[in-house]
Amino acid sequence: MLCAPAAVVMLLVTAYPILYNVYLSLLRADLRFPDDNTWVGLNNYVTVLTSSAWWRDFWHTIVITGVSVSIELVLGMLLALVMHRAIFGRGLIRTSALVPYGIVTVVAAFAWRFAWSSAEGGFVPKVFGMRTRSGSSIRSTSSPTATTRTSRRSRCSTSTSC
Numbered sequence: 001m002l003c004a005p006a007a008v009v010m011l012l013v014t015a016y017p018i019l020y021n022v023y024l025s026l027l028r029a030d031l032r033f034p035d036d037n038t039w040v041g042l043n044n045y046v047t048v049l050t051s052s053a054w055w056r057d058f059w060h061t062i063v064i065t066g067v068s069v070s071i072e073l074v075l076g077m078l079l080a081l082v083m084h085r086a087i088f089g090r091g092l093i094r095t096s097a098l099v100p101y102g103i104v105t106v107v108a109a110f111a112w113r114f115a116w117s118s119a120e121g122g123f124v125p126k127v128f129g130m131r132t133r134s135g136s137s138i139r140s141t142s143s144p145t146a147t148t149r150t151s152r153r154s155r156c157s158t159s160t161s162c
Helices: 005-025 043-049 052-084 091-117 123-128 142-158
Strands: 029-030 033-039
Touching: 005 029, 052 091, 091 123
Parallel strands: none
Antiparallel strands: 029 033
16 A cells, blocks of 8 residues: 555556557658648558568568577577586576676766765765865765874874884
8 A cells, every 4th residue: 555656656657658659650740840740640550561662671680689589598508408407517607697786886886976976076065065074075075094193283283102
């Protein structure tokens, strides 16, 4: 029951573009004159479905899909069998299969880090003018070495032990 609002939002977000595209497919549109659309009903569908070029391309797509899915199925089964059996190179094959998942995670983490970190040139703090909880700018507290150097300098100027 608690997921109903989220389901409604997801339905609206996905249904609106689909329904709008169905509506647009019933119009004759010229991109040179975007406001000059005329209603043609199902005439666009009749034109496409009676075109020999469309049917030729449709069958090419079916053949390419069938061949690629067959090849991927065979290769996937072979890799699964290699990873299942205790043979030489099983660890290498498992690693090669799992490394792309790790790379995606690392790249996403670095992207978020670069977007949010002022020290890295991130755009989010600049766009929103963000500050830390103490009220100082994020840029002044984002680098631990800068903070350490500043505190050491202030400590050394008041102390003779530096």
